[in-house]
Amino acid sequence: MIKKKRKHRKFTPEKEYILMTEDCKVFSGLEGGYPKFSENLDDAKPFIELSQTEILRLVYPFKLETIWL
Secondary structure, three states: OOOOOOOOOOOOOOOOEEEEEOOOOEEEEEEOOEEEEEOOHHHOOOEOOHHHHHHHHHHOOOOEEEEEO
C-alpha cells in the first residue's frame, strides 16, 4: 500500500489596512461613540474589509486615506 502525502493548506493572512487623516493621524478606535485619531502609528486599529469603514467615511467630515499594510 502506497502512502499519500497530505497536502497542507498554507495559511495566508488577509490584507489589513489602516485609515489616516490628511494631517497624518491614524484611526485608533471610538471614544464615547465618536472616532478617535492618534498621532502614534502604534495605536492604529487595522481593518480587513473595506465595508468596515464605510459609515466612518460618511460621518467624518475630512478626507480619510487608506493605507494597506
